[in-house]
Amino acid sequence: DIVMTQSPDSLAVSLGERATINCKSSQSVLYSSNNKNYLAWYQQTPGQPPKLLIYWASTRESGVPDRFSGSGSGTDFTLTISSLQAEDVAVYYCQQSYSNPLTFGGGTKVEI
Amino acid sequence: EVQLLESGGGLVQPGGSLRLSCAASGFIFRNYATSWVRQAPGKGLEWVSGISGSGGTTYFADSVKGRFTSSRDNSKNTLYLQMNSLRAEDTAVYYCAKSQDTAIVGILDSWGQGTLVTVSS
Numbered sequence: 388d389i390v391m392t393q394s395p396d397s398l399a400v401s402l403g404e405r406a407t408i409n410c411k412s413s414q415s416v417l418y419s420s421n422n423k424n425y426l427a428w429y430q431q432t433p434g435q436p437p438k439l440l441i442y443w444a445s446t447r448e449s450g451v452p453d454r455f456s457g458s459g460s461g462t463d464f465t466l467t468i469s470s471l472q473a474e475d476v477a478v479y480y481c482q483q484s485y486s487n488p489l490t491f492g493g494g495t496k497v498e499i
Numbered sequence: 500e501v502q503l504l505e506s507g508g509g510l511v512q513p514g515g516s517l518r519l520s521c522a523a524s525g526f527i528f529r530n531y532a533t534s535w536v537r538q539a540p541g542k543g544l545e546w547v548s549g550i551s552g553s554g555g556t557t558y559f560a561d562s563v564k565g566r567f568t569s570s571r572d573n574s575k576n577t578l579y580l581q582m583n584s585l586r587a588e589d590t591a592v593y594y595c596a597k598s599q600d601t602a603i604v605g606i607l608d609s610w611g612q613g614t615l616v617t618v619s620s
Contacts (some may be wrong), residue, residue: 427606429544435545436594436610437536448608480544482607487532487558488545489604 389413389483393447394491400497406468408495410481415461418485425485428457428466431494432477441466473499501525501609503595508524508614515585516616521578521611529553529573532598532605535580537591538613547593548580558603563589573614585618592616 390413401405416425424444429437439448441457444464454469468475476499481492507519521533535547548569549558557569566584571577578595592613598605 409563431544431609436613438610439598439606439608442599442606442608469609478543482544484602484605488560489549489605491544491546493545 388488389416389486389490391481391490391492393479393481393495395495396493397496397498399470399472399499402499403470404472406475406497408466408479408481408497410459410464410466410492412462412464412485413444414485416483416485417461424460425462425483426457426459426464427482427484428455429480429482429491430475430477432474433478437480459482468497471497471499501597503597503609503611505593505595505611505614508593508616510617510619511585512620513586514619516581517585517616519580519581519582519593519595519614519616523578523595523597524574526597526605526609528571528576530601532601533571533578533604534596534598534603534605535569535578536594536596536607536610537589537616538594539588540593542591545591549598549605551603552601556603563618571596582616585616587618590616590618 428441445457455487534549541620596607601610
């Protein structure tokens with residue numbers, strides 16, 4: 388199984404400041420035939436189900452604000468919130484869909 | 500608008516069984532793979548099971564293999580999770596989620612609100 392490791396477990400960021408979350412996979416999730424990284428990011432606000440933010444490591448889902456961006460390739464990935472808003476307080480998860488079973492990182496809690 | 504509505508959760512004794520349902524609407528159900536993902540109280544996300552659009556292929560996490568089965572009725576736009584031999588560690592909110600495409604192990608672009616399963620005597 389591919390193990391997804393996120394860091395940090397939690398971080399506190401001031402409103403308007405940048406938040407950076409890291410995700411590392413135990414093996415590459417880059418599929419060479421199409422050059423796509425099978426890495427997604429989800430946001431879970433309190434009491435709500437997860438919401439897809441980014442897929443293919445850097446493609447924003449429709450409707451997701453452009454302050455959210457994803458980067459990285461192979462085994463190392465980053466989710467960046469460029470200017471934190473109050474509504475961004477949530478737990479963020481990375482997920483690989485490169486191989487069965489689908490696996491998630493442990494989550495990163497973002498607070499103000 | 501895609502909607503997924505889970506039902507069937509509740510309190511069950513260890514060793515018991517429960518069947519969860521997920522009613523889907525707003526998309527062509529048979530064209531997309533779907534998954535069950537669970538979240539134990541205060542914990543992270545754990546993928547449980549995935550099923551192809553036709554229902555012909557299913558995958559399971561090792562933690563539930565041999566105890567859980569997944570099926571779907573495309574005529575009713577409904578996904579099911581049959582859970583047998585339940586353990587305390589199966590206590591969680593169970594979400595159904597739609598894949599972005601046909602990939603069983605895929606990007607989950609829509610999620611239901613979840614249904615709580617509590618396994619306790």
